[in-house]
Amino acid sequence: MARHIYVHNPFCARKCPYCDFYSVTDCSCTEAFYKAAIREVELLGSVVDESTGTNPLTDIENRDTVYFGGGTPSLPDSSLICDLLKAVRKAFNIASDAEITIEVNPSSVTTEKLTAYHEAGFNRISLGVQSLDDEVLKTLGRLHDSKGAIEAIDKIRDAGFTNISADLITGVPGETLEGIKRDIKTFQELGIKHISTYSLMLEEGTAFYDRYNKTIEEYISPETEREMYHGTRAFLNELGYETYEISNSALPGFKSIHNSSYWNSCEYFAIGAGAHGFLGDLRYGHRDDVRAYIEEMNTFTSDDYKAFLEGNKSDLRSLYIEEELAQEDKMREVAFLRLRTTEGILLDEFKKVFGVEFEDVFDKAVKSNIEKGLLERKERTLRLTRSGLDLANIVIEDFL
Ligand code: SF4
Numbered sequence: 001m002a003r004h005i006y007v008h009n010p011f012c013a014r015k016c017p018y019c020d021f022y023s024v025t026d027c028s029c030t031e032a033f034y035k036a037a038i039r040e041v042e043l044l045g046s047v048v049d050e051s052t053g054t055n056p057l058t059d060i061e062n063r064d065t066v067y068f069g070g071g072t073p074s075l076p077d078s079s080l081i082c083d084l085l086k087a088v089r090k091a092f093n094i095a096s097d098a099e100i101t102i103e104v105n106p107s108s109v110t111t112e113k114l115t116a117y118h119e120a121g122f123n124r125i126s127l128g129v130q131s132l133d134d135e136v137l138k139t140l141g142r143l144h145d146s147k148g149a150i151e152a153i154d155k156i157r158d159a160g161f162t163n164i165s166a167d168l169i170t171g172v173p174g175e176t177l178e179g180i181k182r183d184i185k186t187f188q189e190l191g192i193k194h195i196s197t198y199s200l201m202l203e204e205g206t207a208f209y210d211r212y213n214k215t216i217e218e219y220i221s222p223e224t225e226r227e228m229y230h231g232t233r234a235f236l237n238e239l240g241y242e243t244y245e246i247s248n249s250a251l252p253g254f255k256s257i258h259n260s261s262y263w264n265s266c267e268y269f270a271i272g273a274g275a276h277g278f279l280g281d282l283r284y285g286h287r288d289d290v291r292a293y294i295e296e297m298n299t300f301t302s303d304d305y306k307a308f309l310e311g312n313k314s315d316l317r318s319l320y321i322e323e324e325l326a327q328e329d330k331m332r333e334v335a336f337l338r339l340r341t342t343e344g345i346l347l348d349e350f351k352k353v354f355g356v357e358f359e360d361v362f363d364k365a366v367k368s369n370i371e372k373g374l375l376e377r378k379e380r381t382l383r384l385t386r387s388g389l390d391l392a393n394i395v396i397e398d399f400l
Helices: 030-047 078-091 112-119 134-139 146-157 178-187 207-212 220-236 256-264 291-301 301-311 327-338 349-352 363-371 386-390 392-395
Strands: 004-009 065-070 099-104 123-129 161-169 194-199 242-245 248-250 269-271 276-278 282-286 317-324 375-378 383-386
Touching: 004 078, 004 256, 030 078, 030 269, 030 291, 030 301, 065 078, 078 112, 099 112, 099 161, 112 146, 123 146, 123 242, 146 161, 161 178, 161 220, 178 194, 178 220, 194 220, 220 242, 220 248, 220 386, 242 256, 256 327, 269 282, 282 301, 327 349, 363 375, 383 386, 386 392
Parallel strands: 004 065, 004 269, 065 099, 099 123, 123 161, 161 194
Antiparallel strands: 194 248, 242 248, 269 276, 276 282, 282 317, 375 383
């Protein structure tokens, strides 16, 4: 049994023009937010029993995980972050070998903060680099330059962290495959163990959507973007980084256990404004409203939380149920989450959990995608082919 906890830190120094994660730049309520988050942790911890928050599906590496994402968790004073982690560890009885990650930004992370995180028990850092090309960083509206990113990696290592992940964005106007390869090589030389490469998405409501939605192909055609994806992946593999999910590659022993818990349909708790969780049959979340979160958590009781998780409390200001999953929904989720992984769908595992053969449930979708060369079956696994990877969203649609 393992517990997984996601904590959303909803503050950023400036909004990046491509980002649609929930965050605010008015940080005047930062302290009140972290106080409310500790209260939420204590309330939730008091109402969940030992069997809540388990992994229903597979024999994946089964360790507790805590993940501080955002927003920019490295922006606030480190004492706020460390006190919240302390509360999480206590309330959820987190094991001493847990993977505990914090996302940090080169522009706000300092040696003092990193030392404090390390002492508090964080043992994995995810650094939002995005590129080591200053022109690309300017296009992305990032607050740091390549020198700042490299200095941040040095500081992270000096503070005692060995499990370090770095993010890159591919498909940015002006970016080239050669440039991405150069960045990856630098990461390897600097001891980065895990690399996430995200294709630039133009999300509605972002500044990039208005700027590039109609013109992106003038900068990077879909064919070039795909060449970049496969070229990046091949280069990562050449350097020993195994791609284990569409956007994630790691050296042996450094896969993200927390992220893997999502793709393995594990339950996870959600703490903080904008956080989303999955418990039992419920996908639930906190609305993107930090002030509503603070107000609600300050007046909430453990009985209120219990009632909410039992589905007996609606019309709340922050917490809400996104979806109640029936058995068929859970099977669909396994399909679309596991298809993102290179391991694919483990057919024996599926049968063990749901009591039916995957191919009986999704007969039409499996057959047609195998015929189109987008899916392949190898012994008792089903996974995307190289062409399937390019059309992953379309293949996944067939299973929904
Ligand atoms: S720092 Fe990260 S979370 Fe904040 S706006 Fe930029 S991309 Fe989004």
